[in-house]
Amino acid sequence: MAGEIKTEKPPAVETITVKVDGKEIDVPKLTPNWQNNLVPTTVLQACEHAGIEIPHYCYHPKLPVAGNCRMCLVHVGMPGRPGPDGKPPMNEDGSLKIDPMVLPYERSTPKGVIGCATDLIPGMEIYASSPETKEMREAVLESLLINHPLDCTICDQAGECKLQEYSVEHGQSESQFAEYKVHKPKAVDLGPRIMLDAERCVLCTRCIRFSKDIANDDALGIVNRGSYNTIATFLDTPFDNNYTLNTADICPVGALTSKDFRFQMRVWFLKETKSLCTDCGTGCNTVIGSRENTMYRYEPRENDAVNGPWMCDSGRLNYKWIGSENRLSQVQGASGWATAITEISGKLEEAAPRSVAIIGGARQTNEELYLLKRLAEKFEAITDSVPRTGKGDRLLSHTDKNPNSTGSRLIGITDERPGSRIADIVAGIEDGTIKTLIVFGDDVTKAGISETLLDKLELLVVSDILPNNTTSKAHYLLPGCAHAEKRGTFTNIKGRVQKFMKALEAPGDARPEWEFLHELIENTTGQNGFSTIEGLFNQMANEVEAFKAKNLTWSALGDTGVTVEI
C-alpha cells in the first residue's frame, strides 16, 4: 500500500568516516560507477553526500572518469605516513594527525587533488569551501576561459551552460589574459544532427567517452596540438549514430549543439514538463521543453530503471507531429461533442452483443485502453491493437514501435500476439456479424481491414490525432490528444508503468480520449466512473490483475514509475 512504512532495513553498507568542511560524515566505501561496478567512493561523491556541490566539467556519473578538466580541484588533508612502529602519526590526544596537503617542493603552497578521481581514505579531511580551494577553482576557470569566446549572446547553450554558472559562482570577474584568443573553426557540421563550435569547447571529452563507451561508435577524437586541440570526426566521416544528440546534452558548454534546436528558442523561456517518449516500447523518460503551446524539444530525464540519462535521436526528434497543421481538431459527423457523444451512445445502446469490434491502439494510454475494455465487455466485443514494428538496437531503441503494447496486453485488449484477432474482425465484417467498429489511434487499413470493408459497416467511430485512411471513412470522427496534451500512463516493454504530464493545450476541439470515453461509458453502460485521471488510474489499478498485484496508485507511481509483473 502506498503510505505504508517500510520496516525492513536496507542491507548494511561498509562506510568510511571523512570530514567535509569540518563536519564528520559517514559515506559508503564503495559506489557504483558508470558500468554499475562497485568502485571506491571519490572525494567528489563524498562532498555530494555532504550536500556540497563540487564544480566539474569532465566528470559525469554515467561515463568513465577522465579527470582532465581540473575544475573539481579541492584542498584535502591526509593522515601522515606510518612511522617505524607501523602507526600513522598521532596527535597528543591520541587522534589521527591530519596534515593539509602541500606542494613537496614548496611547503607553503597548498596542493589540490581532483575530486572526481581521488579515492577516499579513512580520516581524510576535505576542505571543500576553504579559501585555498576557492583560489584553485578561480585559477582553473580563468585558464579554461582563456580561449573561450564571448559568444553567449549567440550561443544556444546560454542559460544551461556550466561555464556561465561556474563563472558566476566561482570565477573572477576579470581575466589576466592579455594576448589574442586562439580562434578555431565555428559552425562545423559534425553530422546530420550535431553542430560543433570548436572555439567554445573546453575539451572535457565527455562526447568522446559517450560515443566510444555508451553508443559503441568510436567516432569522435581530439586532433591538433596544444591550444589548437579540436574535437573532430575521423577524416570528416559524419557523426551519425542514433545517439548523437546525447552529446549535445552532456556537453557542459555550447560546443556541441543540436541542429534541430539551433537558434529556435532561448532555454530560459522553456517550460519543462515531465513526459515520456512514444517512439518505441522502451518508454524513455523525457522532459518536454515548450513555450506558449509550442513544443521545442525533448530532453532525456534520468531514470536508471529505463533509460539512464540517455535517449535515442529518432525518439528525440519524434515530436514535430504534435504541432502539425494537419492535426484533427474538429468533431466530424455531428455538430459538436455533446451531440456526437449522445448520438454514438444512442446507436451503441441498440447494438446487439458481438456485433461490435474495438481496435484500441497501443499508442493510447493504460486508462483509455481500460475504458475501451469496459466498453468491449458490455458488447462482448472482439478487441485488438495494430502492431507496429521497426528497427531496434541493443541500447534503447526497441523493435516494438508502440509505446504501450504491454499495457494493452495486461488490460486485455490484445492477447500475447497483438494483431492476431484482426483476421476475426475482418471475417466478422465480411459476413455481416460485426456492424460497428470503434477505432482509437490506429490506421486499420494498414492492418488488413480495407476501405471497402469499412464501407460495409453500419457505424464506424474513429478517434485519432492525425488524418489517415481510417479517419476519412469515419461516421463519427473524434479528435484526440497527443501524449503531450493530456495526462496518463504507459506500460513499457519491460512492464514499467510510468506517468506523463500535460505540457500543451490541444488544438481546436480536440479532447483527451479518456475524458470522452468516460462520458460514452457512462451513457452506454450506466456505470459512473471517475472523472479525474488519478481516480481513473486507481480504479483501473484495482481491477487489472498485474497492477493490483503491485498495489499501484497514481501517486505511488512517482516520477520514475513502478515495474509490474508481465
Added chain:
Amino acid sequence: MPKEVQRVKLSWWEKLYIPTFLNGFKVTLGHFFSFKKSKVYEEKNKDNKFKTTLNYPEELWTVPEGFRGAPYLVSDQEGATKCVSCQLCEFVCPPKAIRITPPGEDGEAAQREGAEKMPEDFEINMLRCIFCGFCEEVCPEQAIYLAKDYYEGYDEKLMNRDYAMTGTNREEMIFHKDKLLKRGGTHHDQIKKWEKKTREAKAQDTFPIDLPDKSKKN
C-alpha cells in the same frame, strides 16, 4: 488588527457641496486668466504672457529632460542589424511588450559576419511598453535604444515624434523589425566586436600569423 480610520465629520455648510463646486470653478478661472508661467511652457510663452495652452499639433511641446523616449532597434555604420536575437530584452521586459522570433536553423544569415544570427522578426507592442529602458540596459550588443528626439527620416509634417506616437488600431501600435530599424537609425559602433573577432580569426588562418597591433585601440 485593521486600523480604523476616523471620518471627518462635515458641517452643514460643507454638506451643501455648492461652496466646494464654487471653489473648483475658482481654480479653473484662476488658471484661465493666469499670468503665471509654468516652467514647461516657459519657452513657448515668451511672446504671449497670457497663454498657458499649446496650439498642438501646430506647436510642439518641448519634451522634458527626463523623458527617455521609446525603444527602437539600431543599425551599425554599415547599415547592418545589430541585434543577434539573444532575447534578453524579451526576458527582462516587465510588461512583456517585446516578442522576438528567432531565426531557427535555416533562417536568414546575420548581416554582420561572425554574428551568426539575427532575429527573423522583432516586435514591440508600444501599447504595452512602459518605456522603462530595461531593454536598452540589458542589451549585450547595444542594439536597442530608447530614442526621444528626431530619428532618421523624421517628418515634421507627419508628427511622428515619440511623445505623439499614434495609431488608429492595436495592430498598428505593434512595431515590427523594419519599422523599429527605420526609426532607430544608425548607432556609431565603436567596438565592432564581431568584425574584430572575425578579423582576428582570419589573421590566424594565415602564415606567418599576422595579428593586428593590440596596443592601438581600434
